[in-house]
Amino acid sequence: MSAPKVGNLLSSKLDAELTPLLTVTAVSKAFGGLQALSDISLQVHAGEIFGLIGPNGAGKTTLFNALTGLYSIDRGEIRLNDARLDGRPPHQVLHAGLARTFQNIRLFAEMTALENVLVGRHARTTSGVVGAVLRLPGTRREEADSRERAAALLRRVGIAQHADRLAKNLPYGDQRRLEIARALATEPSLLALDEPAAGMNKAERAALRELLLQLQADGLTLLLIEHDVKLVMGLCTRLAVLDYGVKIAEGTPDVVSRDPKVIAAYLGDEAI
Numbered sequence: 001m002s003a004p005k006v007g008n009l010l011s012s013k014l015d016a017e018l019t020p021l022l023t024v025t026a027v028s029k030a031f032g033g034l035q036a037l038s039d040i041s042l043q044v045h046a047g048e049i050f051g052l053i054g055p056n057g058a059g060k061t062t063l064f065n066a067l068t069g070l071y072s073i074d075r076g077e078i079r080l081n082d083a084r085l086d087g088r089p090p091h092q093v094l095h096a097g098l099a100r101t102f103q104n105i106r107l108f109a110e111m112t113a114l115e116n117v118l119v120g121r122h123a124r125t126t127s128g129v130v131g132a133v134l135r136l137p138g139t140r141r142e143e144a145d146s147r148e149r150a151a152a153l154l155r156r157v158g159i160a161q162h163a164d165r166l167a168k169n170l171p172y173g174d175q176r177r178l179e180i181a182r183a184l185a186t187e188p189s190l191l192a193l194d195e196p197a198a199g200m201n202k203a204e205r206a207a208l209r210e211l212l213l214q215l216q217a218d219g220l221t222l223l224l225i226e227h228d229v230k231l232v233m234g235l236c237t238r239l240a241v242l243d244y245g246v247k248i249a250e251g252t253p254d255v256v257s258r259d260p261k262v263i264a265a266y267l268g269d270e271a272i
C-alpha cells in the first residue's frame with residue numbers, strides 16, 4: 001500500500017477542521033417594528049472559538065437567545081450537528097449539546113458553588129425522584145459520581161477552594177468561572193459565552209483567556225460575545241460582526257479588523 005500524499009493528508013486535516021457544528025441559516029427575529037435579526041447565516045466549525053461582536057443593541061444577545069430556545073425565531077433554521085434546534089425549548093437545546101452563560105450572571109445565589117454545578121450535572125443524570133427518595137444503590141452511585149465530577153469541574157475552572165461557599169459570596173470573576181463550570185457540567189459540544197470578561201480586572205481577564213484556550217484544546221467549541229476587542233481578536237479563530245441586526249462581516253480577526261464597514265460601525269479608534 002502506498003503512503004498517502006502529503007497534500008491528501010493536509011486536505012483531510014483541513015476538512016476535519018471545517019466540520020460544521022452549528023449552522024445558522026437565514027434567521028430573522030423582530031420585536032414589534034424593530035428588526036433585531038435580519039437574515040443571519042453563519043457556521044461555527046467544530047473546535048473553533050467563534051466570536052460575535054458589534055455595537056450595543058446590534059442583536060448579539062438576541063441571537064444567543066434564539067440559539068438557546070429563549071426566543072422563537074420568525075424565519076430561518078438553526079442546527080447543531082444534524083439536530084434542528086429552532087422551535088425547541090431551552091432544556092431540549094441544552095440536552096442537544098448547546099450550553100450557555102449569561103451577560104448578567106445567573107447563579108443560584110443561596111446555593112454553594114458545588115451545588116450550582118450539580119444543578120448543571122442534573123441535565124445528564126438519569127435517576128429520577130423515586131430513586132432519590134428511596135436512596136436506591138444506583139441513585140447513590142450516580143450522586144457520588146456527580147459530586148466527584150462537579151468537584152473536578154470546579155478544579156478545572158480554578159475555583160476548587162470555593163466548593164462549599166455560597167455562590168453569592170464568591171468574588172465576581174469567580175462567579176463567572178462558576179457559571180462556566182455549571183454549563184460544562186451539562187457536557188455540551190458547544191459552549192456559548194455572553195460577555196464572559198465583563199466586569200473582570202486585567203488579571204481575571206488573562207486567567208479567563210487561558211481557561212478558554214484550555215477548553216478549546218480539550219476539544220470544546222466556543223461561541224463568544226465579547227466587547228473586549230483585544231481579548232476577542234487574540235482568542236477567536238473567526239468572528240462575525242453584527243450591526244443593527246445585520247451581519248456586516250465575517251472572517252479571521254485579521255480580515256475583520258481591517259474591514260472598513262467594521263471599523264466604521266464598531267472598531268473606530270480601536271482598529272488594529
Ligand SMILES: Nc1ncnc2c1ncn2[C@@H]1O[C@H](COP(=O)(O)OP(=O)(O)OP(=O)(O)O)[C@@H](O)[C@H]1O
Pocket residue numbers: 031034036054055056057058059060061062063
Ligand atoms: N425582549 C425584547 N423585546 C423588545 N426588544 C428587544 C428584546 N430583546 C432585545 N430587544 C432589542 O433588540 C435589539 C438588539 O438587542 P440585543 O440585546 O440583542 O443587542 P446586543 O448586541 O446584545 O447589545 P449589547 O452589546 O448592548 O448587549 C435592541 O434594539 C434591543 O432593544
